[in-house]
Amino acid sequence: MAFVAGGTSGRRVLMSDEAMRALAEKAFEAKRLRRTKLARLPIERKLEILLDLQRTVNEIARAVGRPTKAEWPREILPRPDTG
């Protein structure tokens, strides 16, 4: 048996190990599906996400006093393929 936090309610819920495992597996599967979905995005969209990630990485670096790296300008994003 294990206690887990009861979501946003703040209550605690008693769960069996088996239920915990099932919950974890469900969460991992959801993550895997999300990663697969992200992998299938067009490269143009992935580049937009990459720029957001660069900003996030630098925000974290600043917060912990680490050096930041130059973020790419939005202008590097490709124009839509019209051909």
Next chain:
Amino acid sequence: MEAAIRLLNEMVTRGLLDSYAIGGAMASLFYAEPVATFDLDVFVLLPTAQSDRTIVTLELQIAFLREHGAVQEGEHVVIQGLPVQILPAYNALVTEATKQAVTRRVGQVETRVCRQEHLLAILVQTGRDKDRARIPLLLEGTPPDRRLLDEILERHGLRGRWDQWTKGPHV
């Protein structure tokens, strides 16, 4: 991005490069979920006359890029805000990866990108912790051609480390 790709393509057209291929984390972007990176790694095959010299330099290529507005900053050439690291293919695996790269479209231009199977093998060969961490991500996005991957790993003596690295539930 397109500006950098156009210049790389132009260097091939003008004979300044035999070929090139995007590698590293940017190449992974074509196969897997986006991960943060701050530069564009490009493997290049130099024309034979240049690559046969005892000391290989990228003088001609850098001069061309500068003529077209690029700025050299440390190990990078910055093309319209995009830091590009140009790496002459430094061993047999990277040379093979560059030669066998696939064509991909980015916006309105076509470029060459290392195959996923070569990217995986290069990660194993490079062998740092961060390379190891990228393998599950690269495997999960798009399934690689396992036969091709096996052939590459065998050919470059990477089978042992691959098996060691990919054992376990995370891969």
